Amino acid sequence: xxxxxxxENIPSYLYDELGDDARHELEQHLARCAGCAAxxxxxxxxxxxxxxxxxxxxxxxLLTASRMRLQESLETVKQNSGWQRWVFDPGAWLQQVRFSPxxxxxxxxAGFTGGALTAYRLAPRAEGNAVATSESxxxxxxxxxxxxxxxxxxxxxxxLVPESVQGSMDDPRIQQLLLYAARSNENSGLRMDSIxxxxxxxxxxxxxxxxxxxLRYDRNPGVRLKALDGLADYVSEDVRVRNAVxxxxxxxxxxxxxxxxxxxxxxxxxxxxxxxxxxxLAEQDQNDFIRREARRVLATLPELD
Amino acid sequence: MPAEAVALPLAVGDLRYxxxxxxxxxFTGGSQVLPLERGRMVSxxxxxxxxxxxxxxxxxxxxAAFEELVRQYDQPVLRLALNLTRSEQDAQDIFQEAFxxxxxxxxxxxxxxxxxxxxxxxxxxxxxxxxxxxxxRKEEAPVAVDKQGVEYDLxxxxxxxxxxxxxxxxxxxxxxxxxxxxxxERLTPRERMVFELKHYQGLKLRTIGEMLNTTEDTAKNxxxxxxxxxxxxxxxMR
Numbered sequence: 042x043x044x045x046x047x048x049e050n051i052p053s054y055l056y057d058e059l060g061d062d063a064r065h066e067l068e069q070h071l072a073r074c075a076g077c078a079a080x081x082x083x084x085x086x087x088x089x090x091x092x093x094x095x096x097x098x099x100x101x102x103l104l105t106a107s108r109m110r111l112q113e114s115l116e117t118v119k120q121n122s123g124w125q126r127w128v129f130d131p132g133a134w135l136q137q138v139r140f141s142p143x144x145x146x147x148x149x150x151a152g153f154t155g156g157a158l159t160a161y162r163l164a165p166r167a168e169g170n171a172v173a174t175s176e177s178x179x180x181x182x183x184x185x186x187x188x189x190x191x192x193x194x195x196x197x198x199x200x201l202v203p204e205s206v207q208g209s210m211d212d213p214r215i216q217q218l219l220l221y222a223a224r225s226n227e228n229s230g231l232r233m234d235s236i237x238x239x240x241x242x243x244x245x246x247x248x249x250x251x252x253x254x255x256l257r258y259d260r261n262p263g264v265r266l267k268a269l270d271g272l273a274d275y276v277s278e279d280v281r282v283r284n285a286v287x288x289x290x291x292x293x294x295x296x297x298x299x300x301x302x303x304x305x306x307x308x309x310x311x312x313x314x315x316x317x318x319x320x321x322l323a324e325q326d327q328n329d330f331i332r333r334e335a336r337r338v339l340a341t342l343p344e345l346d
Numbered sequence: 347m348p349a350e351a352v353a354l355p356l357a358v359g360d361l362r363y364x365x366x367x368x369x370x371x372x373f374t375g376g377s378q379v380l381p382l383e384r385g386r387m388v389s390x391x392x393x394x395x396x397x398x399x400x401x402x403x404x405x406x407x408x409x410a411a412f413e414e415l416v417r418q419y420d421q422p423v424l425r426l427a428l429n430l431t432r433s434e435q436d437a438q439d440i441f442q443e444a445f446x447x448x449x450x451x452x453x454x455x456x457x458x459x460x461x462x463x464x465x466x467x468x469x470x471x472x473x474x475x476x477x478x479x480x481x482x483r484k485e486e487a488p489v490a491v492d493k494q495g496v497e498y499d500l501x502x503x504x505x506x507x508x509x510x511x512x513x514x515x516x517x518x519x520x521x522x523x524x525x526x527x528x529x530x531e532r533l534t535p536r537e538r539m540v541f542e543l544k545h546y547q548g549l550k551l552r553t554i555g556e557m558l559n560t561t562e563d564t565a566k567n568x569x570x571x572x573x574x575x576x577x578x579x580x581x582x583m584r
Contacts, residue, residue: 052573053566056544058551087577091545093522094530099424103434107424107441111416114446115409121450224456250454257559281447284471292559313479320482321534 044070047077051084121246178202210242223251229261236264240271249275253285262295269301276305283309287318296328303334310342397461405452412452416445419462422547423469430473430542431480432527440476444469459556466557470539477535529579537572544569 047070053059054067071078099107183197208215222235236255239248248271255268269289275282283306290302306315322335397418403411423444427437447468455464530538539558543549544565549557555565 049567049570052569053551056551056569058566083577084573087573087580088545090522090580091526091541091576093519094526095520095523096546097425097428097432099421099428099437100434103428103438104421104424107438108416108420110438111420111442111445112413114442115412115449118446118449120405120407121453247453250451254454284475288559313482314475317478317482 044074044077047071047074048080051077051081055081055084055088121250210238216242216245216248220247220251223255229259229264232259232261232264233267236267236271240267249279249282253282256285256289262293262298265289265293265295265298266301269298269305273305277309283312283315287314290322291318296331299328299331300334303331303338307338310338316342398457401452401455401457401461404449405455412449415461419465420445423465426466426469426542426547427473429546430538431476436476440469440472444472447472463553463556467559470543470557474535474539477538481535525580525583526576529576529583532579533572533575537568537575540565540568541572541576 047067050059050063050067054064059067071081178201180199180201183199184195185197186195187193188195206214206218210216219235219239222231223239232255236252239251242248252268252271256265256272259265259268269286272282272286276286277283286302286305290299290306293299293302306319309315310319316339319335319339322331323339324332326332326335397415400411400415404415420441424437424441427440427444428434431437431440444465448465451468455461459467530541533541536558540554543554543557544551551565551569552562555562558565
């Protein structure tokens with residue numbers, strides 16, 4: 042533990058955010074290092090001084106007025122769910138099951154009974170009755186039992202039943218599945234494909250949401266780039282899209298995504314938040330190219346009053 | 347993530363807000379609230395289940411359920427906006443925009459984080475936008491003294507209400523408060539936000555990171571930078 046580490050961790054220490062070990066070591070260090078002890082004292086003083094800034098409590102009238110104004114607006118505002126509310130959402134359904142023990146138990150029992158009814162009997166006499174399923178479609182073996190004194194064995198198992206749906210991009214079921222795939226699939230290739238298809242319908246707010254979600258949270262930079270592509274036409278008219286792209290510009294871990302975000306935001310560079318983001322990048326971004334690009338964009342910016 | 351795991355940040359965060367409301371000055375050291383914490387935490391955790399039902403209902407378009415949810419969060423949201431913007435009008439605008447945004451996008455809330463964090467993510471984003479715009483305006487128009495004066499009236503009023511028996515000490519404290527206010531304005535919007543959430547709202551750095559879509563470590567570094575800058579600015583003012 043050196044003085045630099047200690048100094049950087051003094052605020053965390055004073056705000057009670059250090060782990061037990063680190064706190065102990067830091068306290069030991071403070072006891073024998075006058076420089077760091079003085080630093081700690083100075084930060085403690087700042088902490089005390091900061092409490093001299095009076096906190097403003099919202100006046101009851103302000104709160105009531107705010108609530109009323111919100112209530113009024115809620116009368117006319119619609120949720121962005123549209124058709125999605127009426128179609129089956131597996132994620133939401135699972136959530137619901139998770140919080141409804143009775144329903145979960147009922148489903149479990151139904152599954153169990155169903156499994157027992159469809160249990161396959163393997164009998165040496167019935168040679169014509171071949172195993173109707175391949176190994177890959179068996180989801181799991183539930184139980185094996187042998188009838189006493191006979192050669193008969195009963196194996197209970199679950200089968201995976203793959204299904205497919207065909208339809209046009211206008212079909213809500215197809216849209217629903219694509220949206221689901223864009224958010225939740227483990228396979229990034231599939232996420233990419235669904236994003237790719239969805240970008241053709243980006244005039245739908247639901248799709249735009251999925252694209253913004255992918256841009257913000259997808260682990261795969263390729264998918265994020267694809268999502269950026271799909272959002273390009275909406276940067277100027279939809280503030281939410283602009284904010285998502287701004288976030289990508291400032292925070293994305295992938296320089297390629299950030300450079301693409303610069304390209305998109307160039308069209309709306311007179312916007313305050315875009316402008317200040319570019320300024321910040323031009324001054325202090327760690328990436329040389331991005332710093333240069335930000336300066337280039339700022340240089341072409343028309344003067345505003 | 348199991349429900350219990352997301353319950354904790356909500357419990358701690360919300361609880362601190364209530365404490366800061368009671369103590370007036372807003373700052374509560376971590377250890378001061380301990381004796382009451384456990385009981386409240388349990389009730390907060392229990393209310394999580396209600397929250398989930400309310401959110402589900404609101405997601406199905408039930409506006410009453412949404413309004414019920416709003417009631418649970420609107421006061422701390424307004425307090426945060428008010429203390430960051432120091433303007434009732436701006437705070438009200440942020441409040442309005444934040445909850446409308448939450449309502450419109452409720453369908454995309456997937457229970458990946460607590461609802462509290464989700465709402466706060468929206469609010470802190472709007473506040474950051476506001477602070478950024480304010481900063482740019484100030485850079486471009488240095489004659490903003492008037493506006494600043496108006497904003498601090500709000501602060502004076504607050505201090506007047508609490509004037510105690512020692513006028514001299516009150517005056518000094520008020521001056522110090524003004525200096526702190528000005529020093530806070532010199533921070534970047536993100537530093538200002540982290541300092542607000544940590545020092546005045548008493549949130550954990552981990553929660554702050556989650557709200558600002560970043561890591562606990564980044565939040566910690568930002569807090570460090572904020573304290574360094576504040577110290578430097580305050581010593582300049584002396």
